[in-house]
Amino acid sequence: MASGAQSGRRGWRYRSNVAARVVTGSLGAYAVAALLAIALARTLPMARVEAVTVATLLAFLAAPAVTIWAFLARGPWRAVAGVVVVALPLAAIAWMAGSPV
Amino acid sequence: MSAVREGARQVMAWLHGWTGLLLGWVLFVMCFAGTLSVFKPEIGRWMRPEAAATAEPVAAIAAAGNWLSRNAPDATGWYLSVPDRRMNTVEASYDSGGAFLYRALDPVSGAPVARETLGGEFFYRLHFELELPFPWGRMLASLAAAFMLVALITGIIAHRRIFRDFFTFRTGKGQRSWLDGHNALGVLALPFHLMITFTGLITLASLSMPWGISAAYGDDVAAMYREQIPGIAERAATGVKAPLAPLAPMLHEAQRRFGGAAVGRVYVINPGDSAAVVTVYRADSGQIGYTPAEISFDGATGRVLAAWTEKRPAIQTYNVLYGLHMGRFAPSLTRWLYFLGGAMLTLAIATGLVLWIVKRRERAPLSLANRVLERLNAGVLAGVPLGCIAYLLANRLLPLDMVDRSAGEVSAALWTAGIALAIGAVLPSRLAWPLLLGLVAAGCAIAPLFVPLGQGDAAILIGNLMLLGVAAALLPLVWRQIRRPSVPVSRRTARVPA
Numbered sequence: 001m002a003s004g005a006q007s008g009r010r011g012w013r014y015r016s017n018v019a020a021r022v023v024t025g026s027l028g029a030y031a032v033a034a035l036l037a038i039a040l041a042r043t044l045p046m047a048r049v050e051a052v053t054v055a056t057l058l059a060f061l062a063a064p065a066v067t068i069w070a071f072l073a074r075g076p077w078r079a080v081a082g083v084v085v086v087a088l089p090l091a092a093i094a095w096m097a098g099s100p101v
Numbered sequence: 102m103s104a105v106r107e108g109a110r111q112v113m114a115w116l117h118g119w120t121g122l123l124l125g126w127v128l129f130v131m132c133f134a135g136t137l138s139v140f141k142p143e144i145g146r147w148m149r150p151e152a153a154a155t156a157e158p159v160a161a162i163a164a165a166g167n168w169l170s171r172n173a174p175d176a177t178g179w180y181l182s183v184p185d186r187r188m189n190t191v192e193a194s195y196d197s198g199g200a201f202l203y204r205a206l207d208p209v210s211g212a213p214v215a216r217e218t219l220g221g222e223f224f225y226r227l228h229f230e231l232e233l234p235f236p237w238g239r240m241l242a243s244l245a246a247a248f249m250l251v252a253l254i255t256g257i258i259a260h261r262r263i264f265r266d267f268f269t270f271r272t273g274k275g276q277r278s279w280l281d282g283h284n285a286l287g288v289l290a291l292p293f294h295l296m297i298t299f300t301g302l303i304t305l306a307s308l309s310m311p312w313g314i315s316a317a318y319g320d321d322v323a324a325m326y327r328e329q330i331p332g333i334a335e336r337a338a339t340g341v342k343a344p345l346a347p348l349a350p351m352l353h354e355a356q357r358r359f360g361g362a363a364v365g366r367v368y369v370i371n372p373g374d375s376a377a378v379v380t381v382y383r384a385d386s387g388q389i390g391y392t393p394a395e396i397s398f399d400g401a402t403g404r405v406l407a408a409w410t411e412k413r414p415a416i417q418t419y420n421v422l423y424g425l426h427m428g429r430f431a432p433s434l435t436r437w438l439y440f441l442g443g444a445m446l447t448l449a450i451a452t453g454l455v456l457w458i459v460k461r462r463e464r465a466p467l468s469l470a471n472r473v474l475e476r477l478n479a480g481v482l483a484g485v486p487l488g489c490i491a492y493l494l495a496n497r498l499l500p501l502d503m504v505d506r507s508a509g510e511v512s513a514a515l516w517t518a519g520i521a522l523a524i525g526a527v528l529p530s531r532l533a534w535p536l537l538l539g540l541v542a543a544g545c546a547i548a549p550l551f552v553p554l555g556q557g558d559a560a561i562l563i564g565n566l567m568l569l570g571v572a573a574a575l576l577p578l579v580w581r582q583i584r585r586p587s588v589p590v591s592r593r594t595a596r597v598p599a
Contacts, residue, residue, distance in 0.1 A: 025116075037313035048317045049328035050415035055313040056306050057419065060299065064250050068258070071116050072109055094316065 017076045025070035028083040033063035035090035042097035114259035118457065120252040122474075124245040125454045126481040127231065131242060132450055133485055134227040135301075136443030139428060139436060141221030142188035145205065146560035148221075148496045150552060152190050152214035154207055158183045159352045161208035162367055165191040166348045168211030170372065173197045177338075179369040184208050185386065192222070203507070217506040218496050223514070224489070229305065232515065236308055243309035246302040253294055256287060276463050279456045286449035293442035294449070300426035303419070329416065332395035332409030334378050343375035346403040355381035355396045358408060362387050362394075375401050390417055391424040451482050476533065480525020483537035488518030490544030493568075497551035535582035542575035 040055035041048070066083060073079035121128075137144065146152075156164070161184045169179050173195050180194040190205040203222055204213040219226075230238035270281045287294065307314060307322075318325045327335060352364055365384030371377045377400025383393050396408040411417055424430055428439045458475045461467060467475060495513035499506055521540075525533045549565035 033310065034312040037310055038316035041313035041317045046415065047328070047413070049325060050413055052313045052317050052325065053329075053415040053419050055316075056310050057303060057422070059310050059313065060302055060306070063247065064254055067251050068113075068116075068254055071112050071255075 020076035021070050021073075021079050024076075024079045024083050025067040028070060028080070028087075029063045029066035032066045032083060032087050032090065033059040035087055035094055036062050039090045039093040039097065042094060110259050110261070113255040117252050117255040117259050120248045120255065121450070121453050122457055124241075124248045125450060126477065127241060127245040128249055129447065129450045129454070129481060130231060130485055131228055131245060132443060132447040133489070134224045135229075135297075136440060136447055137224040137489070138221060138228050139440045139443060141225050142185075143221070143560040143564065144224065145188060145190070145192070145218075145220030145222070146558065147564035148218045148493070149190065149205055149214055149216050150561055151216055152205060152207060153558065154209045155189045156184070156208035158185070158364060159349050159356075161191050161206075161211075162352060162364075163347065163349045164209060164211030165193060165206045166211070166345065166369070168206060169193065169195060169369075170345055173202075174373045176372060177370070179367075179372055181206075181367045181369070183364050183367060183384070185363065185365075185384065190214055215501055216496070218510055219507045223492060223511060229301075232511075239305050239308050243302065243305045246298055246305075247309075249298045250295075250302060253287075253291075253298060257291070260284070260288075276456070276459045279452055279459050283449055283452040283456055286445045286452060290442040290445045293438075294446050296425060297442065297446065300422045303422055304426055330392060330395060330409070332397055332407050333380050334397035334399075334406035336376050336378065338371040338374040339376045341375040342373055343377070343401040345369070345372050345377055345379075345400050346398075348379065351379055351398045351403055352381060354398075354405070355383075358396055359383045359394055369400065372400065377401060378406065385424060385427065385429040387430070389424045389430045390420040391427060391429075392420055454478050454482065475530050476526050476528075477522075478525075479528075479530045479533040479537060480522035483534065483541060484518045484521025484525060486541050487521045487537055487544065488514040490541055490548065491517035493548045494544060494551075497548065531582070535579050538575055538582070539579045542572045542579060545569065545572035545575070 037052075037055045037059035040058060041052045044051035044054055046054070066086070069082065070079040073082055162181060165181055166179075169176070173179065176195040176197060178195065182188070182192040184191060189208055191208060191211075192203070193206050194201065194203050196202070203219055204217070205220065206212065207214050226232075229242045231241055232238065233241065270285060271277050302309070311322075314322060314325050323335070327333070348367070348369075352367070355364055356362070363384040363386065364381055365386070366382040368380045368382075369377065370380070379398040379400050380395055381398070382395045385391055385393075387393070390411065392411065394408075394410040397406045398404065399406055411420060428436065431439055454474075455478060458467070458471060458478060461471050462475075492510055492514035495510040499509050499513075503509055521537055524537060527533075528536065545568040548568050552561060552565065
């Protein structure tokens with residue numbers, strides 16, 4: 001990958017680098033998108049069906065952005081940390097807003 | 102050197118390759134079937150040459166309602182599409198004795214037309230359900246669409262000279278030619294590719310991204326649908342029988358409320374029950390936005406229960422994105438552009454999958470995994486079109502009075518594709534490719550021959566011309582492969598003394 005490519009594509013460093021980014025870019029991206037959808041669906045100041053619609057559409061824009069970023073970040077740990085840094089406040093907002101039901 | 106650093110470009114190229122490869126064949130099936138679905142009504146007409154009758158939409162729905170009242174009174178629902186300029190029959194989905202049926206109903210008599218077939222509905226369902234049970238087909242399709250979106254974005258970032266490559270095509274140079282072709286197909290219709298992938302992804306949002314819905318509605322998903330489409334009146338069956346009121350006055354009333362716009366779909370829920378509901382939807386062909394207006398009637402009395410015209414910005418945004426994917430709004434030129442864009446995306450996927458192998462073959466002998474991929478490529482990329490041709494041929498050849506005829510057509514498609522996969526796996530790809538593509542060409546050339554004499558409208562004629570065009574386009578390709586059966590070896594490796 002970005003920095004590991006020179007050191008060959010077989011070593012455990014390269015493989016763990018790829019594995020970390022694949023997990024971050026797939027499950028991490030989906031988690032961020034889902035948390036964004038939940039947080040926005042509960043907080044956007046509009047009728048709830050509209051809030052859900054806007055939230056879901058934006059989630060589909062967020063997911064690929066996180067995926068790309070997970071692979072462009074300078075190191076695998078930065079990729080993981082970046083996702084956590086974005087996901088935590090979203091989770092906090094979603095939790096604090098609570099379910100309107 | 103542009104803004105993106107070279108290392109990042111390589112990473113993006115790597116990700117482009119893997120996201121394209123992993124679900125590449127699924128994406129190929131989806132794009133192939135989706136492209137054909139652009140002409141879903143016309144394919145239906147091609148496959149039902151005997152059904153030439155036409156009637157006014159209101160009369161056709163009334164006839165369909167009469168026939169269904171007599172033949173499917175106990176259905177939980179009739180889902181009817183109204184005939185229009187593109188489709189003369191009423192397409193009806195309904196359940197009967199536990200089985201879910203799909204029939205094209207004659208617009209005059211209301212009875213199913215001869216030559217029972219799914220028509221274009223087969224390709225439409227294949228496009229996002231992949232012949233897999235609910236919800237797995239749609240889940241897989243959603244996942245593949247997500248991969249496609251990432252593959253498109255990474256493809257753009259990895260691409261050095263989008264504009265210049267667009268005018269570059271170097272023939273007969275192995276990997277370089279495949280790459281040029283892949284780039285041109287991808288770049289030429291890039292806005293379409295991005296639009297169709299993103300809008301496709303959101304059509305299945307309630308399945309693939311349900312978290313916003315459950316965050317706001319908890320387990321009461323039905324409440325979300327009630328608020329999303331307020332013109333639907335939902336109520337449980339009472340179990341008390343009551344005849345269905347005439348549909349024609351309801352359709353006239355709906356049309357009046359739609360400001361004269363055409364009626365697109367008519368859903369009758371619990372027909373024959375005293376709590377029956379008839380929901381009439383405005384046609385999707387009058388505007389880009391999907392589900393622009395709907396109105397529900399009490400099935401027993403014809404009284405209006407609910408009516409709604411969509412004006413909420415968020416919902417309308419979603420409906421427009423949905424409508425952009427469905428392309429039902431498209432007038433004929435735009436429809437052909439949808440078809441062309443879809444065909445280019447399908448070919449971009451196919452060339453990308455071939456490129457994966459060609460690139461590795463020119464560098465070193467293929468690994469076992471890549472040899473498997475090479476053979477799967479031939480089986481899928483030629484086998485899926487072959488299965489679709491078999492579907493069309495079965496439509497012409499199966500006896501008209503066959504029981505479960507439409508299922509027979511689908512079986513012909515699936516078995517043929519399965520056999521093609523097996524041929525691709527067994528034969529070396531230099532034999533499998535010309536054999537399978539030759540069969541596709543032969544099938545395309547033969548299918549137009551079976552038109553029942555004296556019956557042929559524009560859809561049949563244009564369909565036949567397109568089939569012949571595909572056959573003509575494939576012939577030189579097959580001929581080249583037969584004349585030069587060996588795998589084209591790149592000049593670089595060829596020059597190296599053994």
